[in-house]
Amino acid sequence: MLDRNYIRNNPNLVKAGAEKKNVQAPIDEWIECDIEHRSTLRELESIRAELNSSAKKIGQLMAEGKKEEAENAKSATKELKEKQTDIEEKSKTLEEKVQQLELQIPNIPQSVVPEGTSEAENKVIKTWGEKPEITNAQAHWDIASNLGLLDMQRASKISGSGFALYTNWGAKLQRALINFLIEHQTNNRGYTEVYPPVLVRRECLVNTGSLPKFEGDFYELKDDDLYLIPTSEVPLTSLYANEIIPTNQLTMKMTAISSCFRREAGAAGKDTRGLQRLHQFDKVELFKYTKPEDSDEELDLLREDAESALEALGLHYRSLLLCGGEMGFSNVRQYDLEIWSPAMEKYLEISSCSNFGDFQARRANIRFRRDAASKPEFVHTLNGSGLATPRLFAVLIETYQNEDGSINVPKVLQPYLKTEIINPTNELVTN
RNA sequence: GGAGAGAUGGCUGAGUGGUCGAAAGCGCCCGCCUGCUAAGUGGGUAAGGAUUUUCAUCCUUCCCGGGUUCGAAUCCCGGUCUCUCCGCCA
Numbered sequence: 380m381l382d383r384n385y386i387r388n389n390p391n392l393v394k395a396g397a398e399k400k401n402v403q404a405p406i407d408e409w410i411e412c413d414i415e416h417r418s419t420l421r422e423l424e425s426i427r428a429e430l431n432s433s434a435k436k437i438g439q440l441m442a443e444g445k446k447e448e449a450e451n452a453k454s455a456t457k458e459l460k461e462k463q464t465d466i467e468e469k470s471k472t473l474e475e476k477v478q479q480l481e482l483q484i485p486n487i488p489q490s491v492v493p494e495g496t497s498e499a500e501n502k503v504i505k506t507w508g509e510k511p512e513i514t515n516a517q518a519h520w521d522i523a524s525n526l527g528l529l530d531m532q533r534a535s536k537i538s539g540s541g542f543a544l545y546t547n548w549g550a551k552l553q554r555a556l557i558n559f560l561i562e563h564q565t566n567n568r569g570y571t572e573v574y575p576p577v578l579v580r581r582e583c584l585v586n587t588g589s590l591p592k593f594e595g596d597f598y599e600l601k602d603d604d605l606y607l608i609p610t611s612e613v614p615l616t617s618l619y620a621n622e623i624i625p626t627n628q629l630t631m632k633m634t635a636i637s638s639c640f641r642r643e644a645g646a647a648g649k650d651t652r653g654l655q656r657l658h659q660f661d662k663v664e665l666f667k668y669t670k671p672e673d674s675d676e677e678l679d680l681l682r683e684d685a686e687s688a689l690e691a692l693g694l695h696y697r698s699l700l701l702c703g704g705e706m707g708f709s710n711v712r713q714y715d716l717e718i719w720s721p722a723m724e725k726y727l728e729i730s731s732c733s734n735f736g737d738f739q740a741r742r743a744n745i746r747f748r749r750d751a752a753s754k755p756e757f758v759h760t761l762n763g764s765g766l767a768t769p770r771l772f773a774v775l776i777e778t779y780q781n782e783d784g785s786i787n788v789p790k791v792l793q794p795y796l797k798t799e800i801i802n803p804t805n806e807l808v809t810n
Numbered sequence: 811g812g813a814g815a816g817a818u819g820g821c822u823g824a825g826u827g828g829u830c831g832a833a834a835g836c837g838c839c840c841g842c843c844u845g846c847u848a849a850g851u852g853g854g855u856a857a858g859g860a861u862u863u864u865c866a867u868c869c870u871u872c873c874c875g876g877g878u879u880c881g882a883a884u885c886c887c888g889g890u891c892u893c894u895c896c897g898c899c900a
Contacts, residue, residue: 420860424869431869434881438828441880453880460880623820748820751838755857 380481380741387413396487399703401496409480416473423466430459482591485708486738489675492712495702502702504714507686508695511721511778518722519773520653523549525784526801528776529654541643541651541658543769548801553661555795556768556775557636560663560688563791564765568684570634570665575614577637578605583617586743588709588735598640607640611664612762620743623755624668629747630677631668634765636661654769655727665765668745671737674759675712678734682714685730685765691791692771694778695719697726711736714763718774727770732763 386393390410397404433456440449493502523529528549534542545553564570584590584597584606598607608614615633624631639662650656665684669677682698689696701713710733717726737757740746746755779787785802793799 417860420869424860427870428868430880434879435828437880441828449880456880625820751820751855752840 380738381484381486382737382741383413383481386410386481386484393484393487397485399488399492399494400485400706400708401704402485402708404484405480406484409477409484412473412477412480416470416477419466419470419473423463423470426459426463426466430456430463433459479591482585486588486711486736488703488706489711491700492706493700493702496704497702498705500702501699501705501715503697504700505686505698507690507697508693510695510719513721513777513780515782516722516777517780518653519720519777522776522780522784522786523653526786526803528552528801531653538658541656543654543657543660548796549772551796552775552792552801553768553772555792556771557661557663558795559691559792560766560768561634561636563688563691564634564663564665564684568632568687570632570684573615573618573633573635575608575611575618575635575637577608577611577614577640578603579608579614579617580604581606582620583608583613586620587613587616587739588707588742589613592708595644596642598642608637609641610639610662610764611635611637612666615664615666615762616739616760617743619668619745622745624745624747624758626670626747626749629668629670629758630673633666635664635666637664639767654773657769660767660769662767663765665732665763667761668740668747668758669761670747671756671759674734674736674761678712678714678732678761681761681763682716682732685716685732685763688766689716689718689729692775692789694771694774696729707731707733709733709735709738711738716766718770720774720777722777727774729770729774730764730766733761735760735762 394406437449437452493500527547530544530546534544565572640659696718699715706713713733716730718729739760740757745758747758748755776786785800788796
């Protein structure tokens with residue numbers, strides 16, 4: 380969420396920000412509620428001050444043994460207490476309303492973010508490699524089916540549509556990708572690995588800004604009041620909730636592999652064939668807590684960390700600076716990485732890297748202290764995918780397919796798969 | 811799942827109805843002192859909020875939510891989490 384004083388002092392900037400993101404935000408309503416809330420609060424506090432001082436006085440009278448006077452003072456507080464109860468309730472209701480409204484106000488995009496509401500306004504900031512020339516390129520679902528890498532029928536038998544079953548070399552390739560991606564980021568890029576739970580409390584999703592805005596997008600276990608995470612950004616953001624991080628630990632860089640779960644309600648039928656869109660998938664996440672002044676630079680570095688994994692795999696990609704209307708709710712700047720599918724002849728989103736400023740840190744109350752004498756400040760949070768495996772899997776086998784139906788294994792994956800090629804003859808894996 | 815113990819500031823930890831936003835120690839900050847270092851010594855040191863009294867005043871906060879009371883860290887009820895033991899289990 381945004382700083383309340385900031386909204387009060389800059390309502391027009393907040394409105395312009397929401398507009399740039401193409402989000403309807405109840406800013407005027409918030410301002411109105413906030414004013415009313417504060418005036419109620421003032422009234423409440425003055426009543427409390429009065430009650431506090433008379434309680435103190437009664438204590439003194441009791442200590443001095445002036446019982447009668449004390450009793451008189453006691454009965455005199457009755458009326459004030461009733462008034463307090465009333466106003467307390469009013470103030471609480473207003474506070475809840477202010478909170479509920481401010482959760483609906485998005486973060487403000489930075490000035491470098493292009494105006495726009497559609498893909499067309501996204502800005503390509505980098506292109507790496509070239510579209511591979513493949514004659515009669517086969518789609519990943521055909522390659523996978525021929526080589527026995529995926530069994531989508533049986534996956535839907537056990538879980539319904541939108542789930543993948545990796546088999547044989549497919550399962551091995553999936554695991555190789557995970558290991559490669561994690562080890563790349565920890566060994567070469569300075570990230571510390573963590574392995575978080577995939578079931579989290581509701582407040583974790585509120586901290587990232589996923590809720591209440593996107594109610595219904597996530598799997599919820601109602602009996603236990605837990606949610607399946609849509610991304611490990613969710614547990615990682617709350618890792619240091621309500622803590623003050625020692626300054627010398629910033630910038631803190633973490634990476635995590637986790638399964639991610641998304642209901643994708645309403646998305647059925649649209650660009651979903653094969654591995655393009657799943658209810659469950661694995662993703663390596665890159666995550667940072669930074670000082671405010673470092674976050675812009677750290678976002679670029681984080682994006683380069685994600686890009687470097689694609690480069691190591693030799694996959695053609697492009698990086699986009701998203702326009703306001705395409706951005707997420709909580710971020711101030713967002714880059715998307717897209718990889719080229721030679722068979723589908725389109726770019727697929729493989730990573731999304733964002734700087735959230737102090738928006739999530741304020742919700743989660745994550746702070747740091749510059750030095751012993753200074754007040755705690757909110758950290759900045761950043762995250763990005765590094766990378767999501769199903770689309771990576773899909774593009775990888777499409778890019779490295781041979782005319783005879785086999786797949787060349789990129790060099791960096793060979794140590795994990797212990798083969799240079801996957802073809803119909805190396806059928807069962809026994810090692 | 812059953813039984814018990816606990817949750818206090820950056821940390822350790824005392825506090826069982828008013829003198830407690832909270833002892834003491836550690837850490838940290840500012841002095842003093844001692845050839846240097848170490849030690850010693852004096853003082854300071856929670857967060858959030860409201861207020862055009864802003865080097866100030868007031869409010870809230872001792873896990874969370876209720877309750878009792880003029881008054882709650884302290885008493886009562888409900889919840890969460892942690893630890894120990896038992897059970898179950900990959």
